[in-house]
Amino acid sequence: MNKNIDSLVDEGLEFLNSGDYEKAEPYFKEAIEIDNNYAQAYYFRGYCYTKMKEYQKALTDLEMSIELDQSDWRACSFRNKNMSLFKSNNCKSKLSENFNIENLNIKVEDFEVSNNIGLAKCGIDVILWDNYTSTSLEISLEDEDTFDNSKIENYINEFKKHLLWLENNKKAISDALIEDDMIGLAEEWAESSDETIIDGEKVYVHGDDIFRLPISEEEFCKSLYFNSIGIRIDEDMEIMDSRIMIEAFIDTNPDYFAGHSMEVTVADEYKISINGLAG
Known part of the structure; x- marks a missing residue:
């Protein structure tokens, strides 16, 4: 082809956007051969491989894109959306x-510390419920207290404990969402999509998503994944009524809520509250 990277990607995107993934793939492949750190090319090639049903190649490319550019949400979102498909293959x-919790290497120096206001925070990426999730960790100390390395190390261990709780309690969170009638709301949103017949079955379609109703509790639980998580430990409790506050935004695959997330908070003693839709 003998073209520069930008023109290769642009031409590849023309084929990708028209649904001709086999013709698009060589353009992204050549772009990667020119620059093997070009995150976008891995994402686009991974997208093509997914549509071509070459699932291991797709997952490898998508994860390479994430590692090269963790700020690009597209590869992360597309990986998460298709993770059940990758697992089934x-x-x-x-x-x-x-990035699983056991292998997380959160270091003291990862925290941005402001002793004048008793605040420390950092951002990490972790795999929860098989999906890549951006997570913020924040500590607020009591008045006149200050941070030292041993204190932050203790908090790191506590953060890991809360992450493990989230990993191991998908069913509890799903049950709380179901009790708040999120399945009913999901079905209402799904019914607002285009109705069609596939293989003799009435379904609802929105973009690449196909909704089959009614939604069972098992299907709903399986569809859940974290969009983002924030964990705050507040020792002075001036801002919150709870020492621990976990704020999670949870999405579904298929995307029942058309890009909106369910907002869930978890407080002391792992009390779960549902706060409706956000976004």
């Missing part, structure tokens, strides 16, 4: 090994 995930 026995694909191996490098991110799942590197």
Whole structure:
């Protein structure tokens, strides 16, 4: 082809956007051969491989894109959306090994510390419920207290404990959402999509998403994944009524709520509250 990277990607996107993924793939492949750190090319090629049903290649490319540019939400979102498909095809995930909770290497120096206001915070990425999730960690100390390394290390261990609770309690969170009638709301949103017949079955379609109603509790639980998480430990409790506050935004695959997230908070003693839709 003998073209520069930008023109290669642009031409590849023309084929990708028209649905001709096999013709698009070589353009992204050549772009990667020119610059093997070009995150977008990995994302677009991973997208093509997914549509071409070459699932292991797709997952590998999507995760390479994430590793190269963690600020680009597209690869992360597309990976998460298709993770159940990748798992059902026995694909191996490098991110799942590197970013699982047991392997998290949160360091004291990762925290931005402001002793004048007793605040420390950092951002991490972690695999929860098989999905790559951006997570913020924040500590607010009591008045006149200050941070030292040993204190922050203790908080790091506590953060990991709360992350493990989230990982191990998908069913509890799903049950709380169901009790708040989120399945009913999901079905209402799904019914606002285009109705059609596929293989003799009435379904609702929105973009790439296909909704089959009614939604069972098992299907709803399986569809859940974290969009983002914030965990705050507040020792002075001036801002919150709870020492621990976990704020999670949860999405579904298929996307029942058309880009909106369900907002869930978890307070002391892991009390779960549902706060409706956000976004």
